[in-house]
Amino acid sequence: MVDKSGQLRRRQGESGSHRARILQQLEQSLRKHWRLGQNMVLCWAPDPKGLLTLMVPHYFLGNLTAGDRSGDLAEKEQFVSAVIGGSCLKTHEEIFSIAQRLGVSTSFIKLDGVLGEDPDMLAAADAIISSYGISYVGSRAVLLFDIAEFSLYTPFEQASQLNSLSYSMNSAYNKLQRQGVDVNFARTTTGDGYYVWNRDQGAYPDLDMLSFLLLILIDNAVARGQASGNTVPVIRSAFHIGSHYELFQAEGVNPSVLSYIVGDVTIVLARMLESAEAGQIILGDFQANLPDREGTFGAQEFVTQAINELRELDKLRIAGQPMKEIRVLTPRQGSLENLSMVDKHGMRLEAVNLELEVELADERLRLGAR
Structure with missing residues (x-):
């Protein structure tokens, strides 16, 4: 007789362990890119082989909105606030559009597995990535x-x-x-x-x-x-x-x-x-x-x-x-x-x-x- 419930539990355990390893690898990679606080993440998007991030120097936002309060600078500040307001999870199209608007490049982080489309997995990844960035309320x-x-x-x-x-x-x-x-x-x-x-x-x-x-x-x-x-x-x-x-x-x-x-x-x-x-x-x-x-x-x-x-x-x-x-x-x-x-x-x-x-x-x- 086959113990199907036991097989299911093992598969669930293996799946949970695999997810934990991916998240651990994600954090280790982010820590390297973060460089002791020199850089910060503005937003990210999942990728079939890992994820894309928009990582900028910690002084980037200050320089972007420095100077007089011209309409152009005020518009930039509003745009950045919209980007980092709420979740920093974006689609592929959104992250490339944001990068082009800000004049920066995306960074690729390779992972040994995919984040997929599971809401819990994406939320867990977003929580980790958020601690390496800045958000606006x-x-x-x-x-x-x-x-x-x-x-x-x-x-x-x-x-x-x-x-x-x-x-x-x-x-x-x-x-x-x-x-x-x-x-x-x-x-x-x-x-x-x-x-x-x-x-x-x-x-x-x-x-x-x-x-x-x-x-x-x-x-x-x-x-x-x-x-x-x-x-x-x-x-x-x-x-x-x-x-x-x-x-x-x-x-x-x-x-x-x-x-x-x-x-x-x-x-x-x-x-x-x-x-x-x-x-x-x-x-x-x-x-x-x-x-x-x-x-x-x-x-x-x-x-x-x-x-x-x-x-x-x-x-x-x-x-x-x-x-x-x-x-x-x-x-x-x-x-x-x-x-x-x-x-x-x-x-x-x-x-x-x-x-x-x-x-x-x-x-x-x-x-x-x-």
Whole structure:
């Protein structure tokens, strides 16, 4: 009697092992072309004997869009943003067209097997290749936390404050996850704080990031009330939605596993907190989509919906206490306070200030008060 199920398992195992070898060979080849971060991949396309890549020096994009802001340069920047926005997987026709437009040549990487047309295999290859390149995101919610007077504390106090803020993020994540809201967040340190963003994109992830911010601030406020010494930080925080580039930093002979972001959204966040007071909460001047609603909306509507969603979460507890109410405190009924700031470069920036009152079972918190 033939054990067909056993033969099937062996074939599946051999197929999986073969795919793993191809992906390993792909990464080894990319590492050679990458040259310790000297080059980066803009896009790629599968080939019957391997794959084609569009690999350029790390300074290529900067040189391409340098100089004055003429129409030609602006058009080039838009074109490159479209090329590296989303997946860097392209068709043969697309990659040759892109190469011709940018005035560069494609590079061929030979593999011992073909990537084929299997979506899982292509997605796995794309994930590997992406870590050797740069991507563009046109719109994403990003947070910035800045610890007030950080440089005045001892190194041990600084470490404690960063760990405390990190714990508040993890605590807020767990609270939302228990309610069925999965915030797939990533972060990079600024030294005295963090940039935080949702790896997922869209209206729901953007709104979830604002709910995430509010829970982090509530957890931080409760922790400060219970702490002794300078172990829990007083933080300035900002929320904005905008565009950015995402890339992996070179670390020795390999690209980093973790990415970092830079672009319009991070620049605006830094400018907003430049002159912010300790404890202040600032939201940017943006227009973005909200879930299940037509059109785009600003900070006022985002705050209203985020608070409504937090109110609807069943059994939400902060430090063991149920949250009874959360409300916005405004100078004018129903309207957030508009801010007009001038940064150190003399550039004007519009934003809004957010103050909240949170009522727990045993205490009342004031957030964003200046």
